[in-house]
Amino acid sequence: MTPEQLMFLAKEAMGHAYAPYSGFYVGAALLCDDGTVYTGCNIENAAYSPTNCAERTAFFKAVYDGHRRFTDIAICGGKGGVITNLCTPCGVCRQVMGEFCGPDFRIHMTDSSGLVQTQTLAQLLPMGFFGGEHLL
Ligand code: THU
Numbered sequence: 214m215t216p217e218q219l220m221f222l223a224k225e226a227m228g229h230a231y232a233p234y235s236g237f238y239v240g241a242a243l244l245c246d247d248g249t250v251y252t253g254c255n256i257e258n259a260a261y262s263p264t265n266c267a268e269r270t271a272f273f274k275a276v277y278d279g280h281r282r283f284t285d286i287a288i289c290g291g292k293g294g295v296i297t298n299l300c301t302p303c304g305v306c307r308q309v310m311g312e313f314c315g316p317d318f319r320i321h322m323t324d325s326s327g328l329v330q331t332q333t334l335a336q337l338l339p340m341g342f343f344g345g346e347h348l349l
Pocket of ligand 1: 232235237238256264266267288300301
């Protein structure tokens with residue numbers, strides 16, 4: 214699956230967002246190493262901190278179903294579902310990616326141009342704290 218195809222699914226997932234407080238809709242599409250795709254949206258809460266980002270929704274759905282190896286994620290978001298700027302993953306989501314993904318995991322983002330930009334997890338989370346390395 215190409216980054217553009219994955220982004221198409223992320224855009225569709227954005228329409229599932231429950232974001233009555235921020236009005237910022239986010240969608241994510243996570244590609245497993247066997248080709249399965251899991252989508253996710255942000256799910257907000259009146260108490261704010263229980264809010265779950267789109268990326269973590271996708272990861273948690275996938276892990277629940279038994280998937281633990283991933284190659285790519287596409288992320289998009291915007292106010293009212295209109296994409297303007299790149300929606301980059303928050304720090305908490307980067308840490309969750311670090312739990313299951315290696316440094317070469319690819320993170321695809323897009324803006325109003327429609328072009329897909331890609332960064333690796335190593336680029337977005339340098340010197341991360343990971344269980345396998347630090348909790349021995
Ligand atoms: N959000 C995501 O779902 N993913 C991100 O990468 C950035 C932020 C959500 C959380 C909240 O519901 C809204 O966007 C505004 O922060």
